[in-house]
Amino acid sequence: MAQTVAGAGRAAIGDSEFDRDTAITPRPGEPGAFDAELSAGWTIISAVNGGYLLATAARALGAVLPHPDPFTITAHYLTPSTPGPAELRTEVVRTGRTMSTGQVSLRQDGTERLRATATYGDLTALPDDVRTSARPFAIPPYAACVGTDDAPEGHRPIPGSTAIADRLDIRLDPATAGWAVGAPSGRGEMRAWFGLADGRDHDPLSVLLAVDALPPTAFDLGLTGWVPTVELTVHLRARPVPGPLRVGITTRNLAGGFLEEDAEVWDSSDRLVAQSRQLARVLVA
Structure with missing residues (x-):
């Protein structure tokens, strides 16, 4: 079921806008502390996207733990992040032969925005x-799905007129895009082909972005407005092979102003490379 994503160029891992915008710089004389510059290019409305934040935090943990890949x-x-300087402070909790665990806190202007705990290992060393x-969910071919320029005149673009949309190559399954035309x-449910706009191949960090990059499932329930993440857990099961990802997200229960979103990420070899669940608030516009 491999597909080819359209695009003129192809950025290498490490030389992509995503890599530059998740870059961290060690703080001199402060082991385990890093500076980052959160880019306005990854915002939804005025807040920085949660998957982008998670990838930045995971990069900091990867710099202090002896294993290369987040397993979970x-x-x-805690509070919305905004574009601009950020400080990340890490703590190594435990190191072992095959896995290590750490935590990271991301702060801006003295306020803690995010706190994460992760266990790392080596995905390439797994048997x-x-x-x-589990089986890959059904989705039409890439060319038959809809992108940001496909909404009819007078309707919102798909997946939305946000800065992050310009940095992603998202093609929604038409069966989950009716919200964009009022239906x-x-x-x-949300299902889509997912890639980075500059053609960069995927790695565990871009997978962390993928689980939180599609339009919220609340849109498919007929609700509009901001859906901020409260908590997000991602399990990475394998390194993705080159090619686009397929991301499917579902919610079963919206109650009390909160919903859960369960995501699956499949690579172009039909391998399930990640699963996630998040709890999010639904702020109706």
Whole structure:
């Protein structure tokens, strides 16, 4: 089911806008502390996207832990982050032969915005033994899905007129894009092909972005407005092979102004590379 994502150029990992904007700089004389510059290019309305924040925090943890890849990471979003300088402080909790655990705090102007705990290992060292009942969800071919320029005149663009949309190559399954023309399905589903606009291949950090980059499932329930993440947990199961990702997100329960979103991320070899769950608030416009 491999697909080719359209695009003129192809940025290498490490030389992409995503890599530059998640870069961290060690603080002299402060082991485990880093500075970052959160880019306005990854905002939704005026807040920085949660997946982008998680990738930045994970990069800081990867700089202090002896293992290269996050296996599981859980972040609590304490207050909205804004573009500009940020400070990340890490703590190594435990190191072992095959896994290590740490935590990281992201602050701006003295206010803690995010705190995350993660266990790292080496995804390439895992045995190639897959026994699963999970199957890739059905989605039309890339060319048959809809992007930011496909909304009819007078309707909002897909996935939305936000800065982050210009940095992503998202093609929504038309069956989950009806909200953009005033016809949400009511099922609480989003499915899409996902890539970075500059063609960069995926790695664990871009997968952390992918689980929180699609339009919220609240839109498919007929609701509009900001849906900020309260808590997000991601399990990474394998390194993705080159090619686009398929991201599917569902919600089963919206109650008391909160909903959960369960995501699956499949690579172009039909491998399930990540699963996530988040709790989010629904702020109706």
